[in-house]
């Protein structure tokens with residue numbers, strides 16, 4: 184639910200973030216990455232390459248970057264709702280902003296960037312330019328997720344339940360990550376850890392999934 188929190192003015196913070204990002208890019212050109220995902224465009228890059236064409240001016244009713252009111256009304260759908268529309272298109276909004284080679288993740292980051300440039304304070308999904316100070320998936324699971332996922336409290340997919348994790352992962356990891364970020368049923372948004380980054384969420388889910396697939400256990 185933290186993603187749905189009211190949008191507050193945070194322009195100076197976004198500016199600082201942008202600066203930090205630029206510095207991090209300059210300072211760390213070749214991070215050895217733990218994930219297997221290829222390098223992606225940052226949200227800012229994608230927005231400047233593609234989305235700004237319409238969202239810079241607000242052409243055809245596109246929510247204009249910097250227009251807090253326009254984004255606030257849309258942001259109530261949450262990142263997953265907005266991303267769904269960005270993927271599928273919406274009236275004069277072309278699917279993927281007209282650039283079909285963009286991944287779901289890149290779109291999520293572009294949307295987060297536009298929301299944050301417009302008074303929002305959403306967490307940037309995976310930021311590969313920032314030195315990995317992140318907690319590992321295992322650490323996060325031990326610290327938090329295991330409280331429900333160890334025993335399967337309230338129907339949480341149990342760590343070790345191979346079949347259930349494979350079933351849940353059916354629609355793909357991106358969709359699972361989004362679902363866990365937004366929360367539903369007994370699953371709190373971000374697993375109840377407000378400071379969990381999207382990258383950490385992904386790592387924690389990957390850890391629970393891998394463990395369950397490789398080392399299935401009976402309840």
Ligand code: HEC
Pocket residue numbers: 229230233234235236237238242243244245246257260264265266268269273274275276277279280281282285290293294
């Ligand atoms: C050709 C113009 C155009 C481009 C390019 C474009 N958009 Fe849009 N976008 C629109 C318009 C127009 C709307 C408003 C659609 C409506 O509600 O009728 C919109 C709406 C949106 C929304 C709000 C959807 C909702 O559910 O309310 C999101 C999110 C969005 N765009 C993301 C993006 C992203 C990310 C990019 C770049 C990858 C992008 N757009 C590129 C025209 C564009």
Ligand code: HEC
Pocket residue numbers: 323324327328329330331332336337338339340351359360362363367368369370371373374375376379384387388
């Ligand atoms: C308070 C208990 C609780 C905690 C803590 C918790 N979960 Fe969950 N989780 C649940 C429950 C219950 C479900 C099943 C929800 C449903 O399907 O309705 C669930 C479902 C999920 C799913 C499957 C979502 C889907 O769409 O199928 C993922 C992934 C997940 N949790 C990841 C995590 C991660 C990662 C953490 C730790 C950061 C975490 N959870 C912490 C209770 C919890």
